[in-house]
Amino acid sequence: MxxxxxxxxxxxxxxxxxxxxxxxxxxxxxxxxxxLRELTGARGVAVLAASQHVRRLLxxxxxxxxxxxGRVRAAGPGRALLADPEVRTRLLELAPExxxxxx
Numbered sequence: 875m876x877x878x879x880x881x882x883x884x885x886x887x888x889x890x891x892x893x894x895x896x897x898x899x900x901x902x903x904x905x906x907x908x909x910l911r912e913l914t915g916a917r918g919v920a921v922l923a924a925s926q927h928v929r930r931l932l933x934x935x936x937x938x939x940x941x942x943x944g945r946v947r948a949a950g951p952g953r954a955l956l957a958d959p960e961v962r963t964r965l966l967e968l969a970p971e972x973x974x975x976x977x
Contacts, residue, residue: 891923
């Protein structure tokens with residue numbers, strides 16, 4: 875968090891993050907994600923991030939690129955990629971998303 879604050883002091887237009895969630899506790903990650911949303915929304919800062927926490931980043935990303943062995947295998951809005959059955963099973967190794975049920 876200190877590194878993020880230090881980087882923001884220069885009022886960057888682009889913030890590059892390498893595995894930003896590494897070593898953070900879950901409550902801190904939630905706050906960090908809220909700060910990232912504010913930066914990209916209200917403040918107009920572009921964020922380029924690489925991480926092992928792909929699902930979390932896809933939920934935040936306006937635009938995402940998934941790399942596999944150095945090649946772009948999928949690109950598009952983050953939430954759309956997260957919902958794509960092929961992306962989920964082949965690249966993220968997740969079970970296909972279940973349809974939401976209404977109660």
